Amino acid sequence: xxxxxxxxxxxxxxxxxxxxxxxxxxxxxxxxxxxxxxxxxxxxxxxxxxxxxxxxxxxxxxxxxxxxxxxxxxxxxxxxxxxxxxxxxxxxxxxxxxxxxxxxxxxxxxxxxxxxxxxxxxxxxxxxxxxxxxxxxxxxxxxxxxxxxxxxxxxxxxxxxxxxxxxxxxxxxxxxxxxxxxxxxxxxxxxxxxxxxxxxxxxxxxxxxxxxxxxxxxxxxxxxxxxxxxx
Amino acid sequence: xxxxxxxxxxxxxxxxxxxxxxxxxxxxxxxxxxxxxxxxxxxxxxxxxxxxxxxxxxxxxxxxxxxxxxxxxxxxxxxxxxxxxxxxxxxxxxxxxxxxxxxxxxxxxxxxxxxxxxxxxxxxxxxxxxxxxxxxxxxxxxxxxxxxxxxxxxxxxxxxxxxxxxxxxxxxxxxxxxxxxxxxxxxxxxxxxxxxxxxxxxxxxxxxxxxxxxxxxxxxxxxxxxxxxxxxxxxxxxxxxxxx
Amino acid sequence: xxxxxxxxxxxxxxxxxxxxxxxxxxxxxxxxxxxxxxxxxxxxxxxxxxxxxxxxxxxxxxxxxxxxxxxxxxxxxxxxxxxxxxxxxxxxxxxxxxxxxxxxxxxxxxxxxxxxxxxxxxxxxxxxxxxxxxxxxxxxxxxxxxxxxxxxxxxxxxxxxxxxxxxxxxxxxxxxxxxxxxxxxxxxxxxxxxxxxxxxxxxxxxxxxxxxxxxxxxxxxxxx
Numbered sequence: 285x286x287x288x289x290x291x292x293x294x295x296x297x298x299x300x301x302x303x304x305x306x307x308x309x310x311x312x313x314x315x316x317x318x319x320x321x322x323x324x325x326x327x328x329x330x331x332x333x334x335x336x337x338x339x340x341x342x343x344x345x346x347x348x349x350x351x352x353x354x355x356x357x358x359x360x361x362x363x364x365x366x367x368x369x370x371x372x373x374x375x376x377x378x379x380x381x382x383x384x385x386x387x388x389x390x391x392x393x394x395x396x397x398x399x400x401x402x403x404x405x406x407x408x409x410x411x412x413x414x415x416x417x418x419x420x421x422x423x424x425x426x427x428x429x430x431x432x433x434x435x436x437x438x439x440x441x442x443x444x445x446x447x448x449x450x451x452x453x454x455x456x457x458x459x460x461x462x463x464x465x466x467x468x469x470x471x472x473x474x475x476x477x478x479x480x481x482x483x484x485x486x487x488x489x490x491x492x493x494x495x496x497x498x499x500x501x502x503x504x505x506x507x508x509x510x511x512x513x514x515x
Numbered sequence: 516x517x518x519x520x521x522x523x524x525x526x527x528x529x530x531x532x533x534x535x536x537x538x539x540x541x542x543x544x545x546x547x548x549x550x551x552x553x554x555x556x557x558x559x560x561x562x563x564x565x566x567x568x569x570x571x572x573x574x575x576x577x578x579x580x581x582x583x584x585x586x587x588x589x590x591x592x593x594x595x596x597x598x599x600x601x602x603x604x605x606x607x608x609x610x611x612x613x614x615x616x617x618x619x620x621x622x623x624x625x626x627x628x629x630x631x632x633x634x635x636x637x638x639x640x641x642x643x644x645x646x647x648x649x650x651x652x653x654x655x656x657x658x659x660x661x662x663x664x665x666x667x668x669x670x671x672x673x674x675x676x677x678x679x680x681x682x683x684x685x686x687x688x689x690x691x692x693x694x695x696x697x698x699x700x701x702x703x704x705x706x707x708x709x710x711x712x713x714x715x716x717x718x719x720x721x722x723x724x725x726x727x728x729x730x731x732x733x734x735x736x737x738x739x740x741x742x743x744x745x746x747x748x749x750x751x752x753x754x755x756x757x758x759x
Numbered sequence: 760x761x762x763x764x765x766x767x768x769x770x771x772x773x774x775x776x777x778x779x780x781x782x783x784x785x786x787x788x789x790x791x792x793x794x795x796x797x798x799x800x801x802x803x804x805x806x807x808x809x810x811x812x813x814x815x816x817x818x819x820x821x822x823x824x825x826x827x828x829x830x831x832x833x834x835x836x837x838x839x840x841x842x843x844x845x846x847x848x849x850x851x852x853x854x855x856x857x858x859x860x861x862x863x864x865x866x867x868x869x870x871x872x873x874x875x876x877x878x879x880x881x882x883x884x885x886x887x888x889x890x891x892x893x894x895x896x897x898x899x900x901x902x903x904x905x906x907x908x909x910x911x912x913x914x915x916x917x918x919x920x921x922x923x924x925x926x927x928x929x930x931x932x933x934x935x936x937x938x939x940x941x942x943x944x945x946x947x948x949x950x951x952x953x954x955x956x957x958x959x960x961x962x963x964x965x966x967x968x969x970x971x972x973x974x975x976x977x978x979x980x981x982x983x
Contacts, residue, residue: 289591289623298620302606309608309647370602374663377569378621379593440912444905448895457891458909461884465919468927489926497919504915508908511829514900515573533834533900 292387295380299388304395306365314396317358321404324350325411343412344474347423348467351404352434355397356456359438362389363446376513386509390439390502394431401427414478422477429491430470432498437462440505444512462501469493520547520582522671522702523568527577529726530563537563539726540577545719547670550693550703552713555723556755561706562600564723565673568704569598581671594622597669601676603660607649611640611659614648615666622667634662637695639688654685661689665696672696674705678712690716710748720747722754729754770972776958776965783951783958791951803861805952809959811854811879817847817963818882821889825910828903837903840910842970844889846963851883874924881920885913 290298307314328346366372375385405427409419437459445455473490481487523545530538537560545551555561566572567579570586570593578585584592598604605614615634619627635644638658643651648659657680665672672693678686693703693716707713714720722730787805794801824840827833858876859869870876889909896902 289594290621295621298617302609302617305613306606306608365606365608368607369605370600371604371606373571373598373600373602374604374618375621376571377593377596377598378618379591379623380621381590437912440908444892444908447901447905448892449897450895454892454895457888461881461888462912462916464881465916465923468923472927493919493923493926500915500919501912504912508912511908512904514571 289379292381292384295384296387296391299375299380299385300391300395303362303365303389303392307392307396313358313361314399317354317396317400318403320357321350321354321400322407324354325404325408329411339412339414340478341475343408343414343419344423344426344478345467345471346412347404347408348430348470348474351401351427351430352460352463352467353456354400354404355431355434355438356459358396358400359393359435359442359459360445360452360455362393362439362442367446382510382513383506386439386443386506389443390435390505393435393439397431397435398428401431419478422474426470426474426477426491426494429494429498430466433466433494433501434463436498436502436505440509440512443509465493465497469497521545522547522549522582523580523704524583525564525568525577525579528564528567528574528579529576530560530567530572531575536726538567538574541726541728543728545702545704547700547702548697549718550697550705550716551719551721552710552717553704553706553721553723554708554710554713554751555729559723560726561723562675565598565675565704565706568671569593569596569673571598594667595670597664597667597672599661599664599672599674599677601679603648603656605648605656605660605663608647610646611635611644611648611651611662614659615663618663619666624667630666631662634666635659637665637692638662639684653680654682657681658685658688661692665692668699669701671702671704674703674707676706676708678707678709686712710751711744714744714747722751724754770965770969772965773969776962779958780962783955786951786954792947794948798864800861800864803857805955806959807854807857807861808952809956810850810857812956813959813963814847814850814854814882816960817843817850817967818886820967821847821886821910822914825907828907829911832900832903834899834903837899837907838974839967839971840906841893842967842974844886844893844906845970846966848883848886848890849966850959850963851879851886854879855883872924873928874921877924878917878920881916885909885916889913 325346328342328350332342332346363372366375376382401424405420405423406416408414408423409416438455441455441458445451445458448454469490473487473494476486476490477483521544523543525541525543528538528541528543529536539560541560541564543551553561553564563572567574568581568586570581573587580586581592581595584595586592586596605611606617609617612628612631612635615631616627619630619634624630632644635641638661640655640658640662643655643659648656651659657677661677674693677689681689690712693705697703697716703716705713705716717734719731719733721728721732784806787802791802791805793799820843821840824836824843828836828840858879862871863869889906892909893902893906896905
């Protein structure tokens with residue numbers, strides 16, 4: 285009863301579905317991450333002097349920093365389930381490419397992180413009194429681009445961190461230097477969009493950096509993943 | 516497929532991990548329907564040998580082929596192999612049915628849910644099928660794991676201490692499953708510490724120490740009708756004591 | 760009873776390298792004229808720049824050896840990468856410490872987020888992460904794989920850091936900092952600089968070699 289073994293995309297999606305099924309079953313990780321993100325937004329609000337900095341200048345930066353740290357919390361669980369009873373071995377023995385395992389997990393993480401964005405973006409518009417439609421579209425667009433880069437790096441590093449002694453500390457330490465261009469470009473692009481700055485001159489270069497980063501690291505991390513495995 | 520088709524072949528197989536030699540030179544040929552019982556002390560290289568055949572590791576020297584194919588290179592040929600170990604390789608928060616169905620999908624089976632049900636039934640898991648795996652007993656988990664590993668009806672089944680953690684019912688179900696797999700023409704490689712149980716199923720028996728086969732016998736040779744399993748077990752214990 | 764670990768031998772090259780660096784510092788302090796505009800603080804420049812250039816050499820070794828390791832899985836490449844990584848962190852720390860000492864009297868600010876400084880700070884973080892990762896993995900093969908992957912990804916990161924900071928400064932007018940143009944060095948100063956550079960590079964290479972030998976000494980002999 286041999287069927288046709290799934291190709292790269294099909295296999296990735298099968299793995300992603302499985303990860304999402306596990307996540308939906310427990311749900312606690314998602315709620316914790318959303319709570320963390322919202323709390324972060326609130327705390328930064330109380331640290332803010334509205335007469336010194338305008339909401340449009342501050343809010344996007346606050347969102348991206350909070351989102352990054354919240355994302356790190358969420359990414360951490362990605363490979364935990366694989367290690368628990370050596371489920372990863374079953375994946376490696378299966379007729380799917382190792383890169384597809386990585387891609388599947390990254391896709392699941394991207395969906396998870398986007399769901400957090402769905403809550404955090406309207407929240408920041410609300411808390412900081414930003415013009416709603418403009419804020420949600422600008423932050424939403426940038427958020428999707430930022431999420432791709434965050435997830436590409438975070439999925440790979442969580443695969444490594446889970447095998448080490450200080451996993452919770454190591455994941456941020458490895459990932460944050462890589463997240464800086466993402467946070468910088470995201471904050472710059474979204475602040476300028478909200479302030480209605482000229483798009484091509486001031487916003488587009490930052491979006492280009494984000495897109496380039498996403499492409500380079502999505503490819504690089506997919507290629508790198510098999511090299512982290514024992515052989 | 517002819518009766519005498521070679522399913523597993525290793526030639527001068529060697530594996531080093533950095534400076535440590537795990538497999539020092541192994542030659543092995545198994546055909547359809549044959550079963551090798553592999554004994555040996557801990558650290559002898561038995562698990563490494565299984566992982567090499569499964570395509571999880573790359574040989575340092577020599578070759579290993581399953582039905583003539585290098586499973587490490589040919590991704591799709593991995594569906595020829597099934598791996599069972601004392602780790603369940605299951606996802607604790609998913610149900611038994613979900614776990615096996617996921618595996619069925621990974622292997623591209625046309626009706627994954629039906630195949631998963633069948634596999635679970637053949638291992639006599641029905642009550643626990645819809646509960647998260649972490650709520651099941653160890654023995655039941657092991658049965659689910661075996662269903663997971665055989666849902667795609669592999670031609671070569673590699674078992675790393677499959678009897679550990681099984682109660683009597685589970686062990687009996689496993690033995691009858693293995694017999695039916697053999698009857699269907701699968702090749703089995705069983706690593707076990709239980710000499711008598713291992714020999715009952717086997718057409719070949721080997722003792723591995725320090726990365727090599729110290730002894731290798733097959734039915735029709737020394738391991739035939741008049742074979743004294745108790746004496747073999749005693750000699751095996753001697754070998755293990757000297758090696759350890 | 761076997762003696763499998765070699766006894767450490769006195770490292771002559773390291774002694775010579777240390778003398779060379781001391782000699783360079785003496786020359787900097789006593790035998791080089793004080794720069795007219797910037798004053799005595801400018802002399803830090805003779806340490807600051809050779810330090811970062813040496814760090815670049817060490818980091819280059821880490822990057823190349825990481826690629827070699829991923830390709831050949833030779834433990835010597837991994838050992839050399841580890842040694843070069845530690846030395847790189849040392850020299851980057853020297854750079855980041857001497858920078859503000861030079862900058863404050865001359866630019867009027869301890870730190871500016873210009874492209875080069877920011878990149879140096881990043882290199883420090885990434886190198887530290889590399890060493891922490893190595894410390895957190897027990898299995899030597901896994902350690903080699905993971906740190907090599909991190910090193911290669913870090914190489915890809917560098918252009919993005921550089922580009923981001925450059926764009927940031929182009930579009931974002933920073934407060935005007937008194938920053939004289941790169942001084943064109945008169946011959947005496949140039950000589951001092953080159954001597955210092957040579958001494959530091961030599962010291963860097965010799966330190967990596969010493970660290971590599973230390974790593975060899977530390978490794979447990981394989982139990983037969």
